[in-house]
Amino acid sequence: MTEQLRRLGRRRGPAPEQQTGGLSEADAKLLEQAKARQRLEENFEAFPPRTERLGQHIKTMLGKSGVKGGRILEIGGRANPYKDWFPGFEYNCLDLEISEPGVIQGDITNCPEIESESFDAIISVDVFEHIREPWLAAPEIIRLLKPGGFTYHSTLFSWRYHPCPVDYWRYTPEALSFLFKDLRMMQAQFDTVERRRNLAGKGKHRVEPDAFGGFRENWRVFYAGVKEDPNAAKGVAALTARQQADAEARATGALDPSEAELKTVRDNPYPEED
Numbered sequence: 001m002t003e004q005l006r007r008l009g010r011r012r013g014p015a016p017e018q019q020t021g022g023l024s025e026a027d028a029k030l031l032e033q034a035k036a037r038q039r040l041e042e043n044f045e046a047f048p049p050r051t052e053r054l055g056q057h058i059k060t061m062l063g064k065s066g067v068k069g070g071r072i073l074e075i076g077g078r079a080n081p082y083k084d085w086f087p088g089f090e091y092n093c094l095d096l097e098i099s100e101p102g103v104i105q106g107d108i109t110n111c112p113e114i115e116s117e118s119f120d121a122i123i124s125v126d127v128f129e130h131i132r133e134p135w136l137a138a139p140e141i142i143r144l145l146k147p148g149g150f151t152y153h154s155t156l157f158s159w160r161y162h163p164c165p166v167d168y169w170r171y172t173p174e175a176l177s178f179l180f181k182d183l184r185m186m187q188a189q190f191d192t193v194e195r196r197r198n199l200a201g202k203g204k205h206r207v208e209p210d211a212f213g214g215f216r217e218n219w220r221v222f223y224a225g226v227k228e229d230p231n232a233a234k235g236v237a238a239l240t241a242r243q244q245a246d247a248e249a250r251a252t253g254a255l256d257p258s259e260a261e262l263k264t265v266r267d268n269p270y271p272e273e274d
């Protein structure tokens with residue numbers, strides 16, 4: 001029995017599943033909601049673990065992008081969580097901290113030591129929420145991508161507070177699309193599979209509620225795109241010029257080129273499982 005059902009049970013006396021009648025309309029609704037939450041938790045348990053599910057999703061999107069091999073960079077993957085998912089690629093990892101041999105120590109918001117256009121694919125999972133200045137990370141990622149290169153980022157719209165080393169941001173699909181607006185967007189959507197993942201649950205997912213009591217309503221969000229335009233922003237240095245051009249476009253009422261693409265995100269905010 002879930003915590004919600006228990007709580008409702010405590011409030012009303014007998015366990016909710018034993019309550020068959022005599023409930024007010026409001027309590028009947030509460031009971032229905034508690035049961036629905038329990039079903040959602042059980043559904044989540046039916047999905048594969050996070051790394052497996054997201055590894056498969058990245059692989060699917062990578063396949064759709066047409067990038068078939070070469071060099072892949074995982075940002076913030078200090079324990080190399082996705083290393084084995086791309087056997088056709090030379091795997092590299094960049095992180096603020098080194099915990100595994102071969103990890104490049106660096107900051108994705110400013111890494112001039114890494115050559116431009118040196119990766120065929122750049123991915124990250126649960127990293128963008130920890131990047132202090134994500135508006136600097138996107139142009140660096142674009143700079144590091146070869147023309148035709150693929151990028152994928154899964155981050156959080158709603159999640160418990162989890163500093164690693166610092167917890168800065170939460171995102172919508174629109175925010176990610178805006179950061180990567182110099183790319184051709186393949187897809188940017190909410191990912192609700194873990195919505196009722198009970199992080200106060202059992203086994204390896206067991207964690208205490210955070211400082212604010214939070215551990216539920218977990219929504220991911222992801223972005224997948226391709227660098228088609230060889231003249232796309234060339235790193236942080238190109239940002240100011242781009243911002244100026246955007247300001248002029250807004251002043252003249254010109255439509256932001258990403259607006260049409262974002263409309264599809266708004267029309268269909270729920271991801272298909274590939």
Ligand SMILES: C[S@@+](CC[C@H](N)C(=O)[O-])C[C@H]1O[C@@H](n2cnc3c(N)ncnc32)[C@H](O)[C@@H]1O
Pocket residue numbers: 075076077078079081094095096097106107108109124125126127130131132164165
């Ligand atoms: C929550 S961990 C995610 C680890 C791994 N990607 C996973 O899915 O298990 C976030 C990682 O991002 C790294 N990170 C945070 N800001 C970064 C930055 N600006 N540049 C590179 N790595 C960064 C952190 O050091 C940390 O290893």
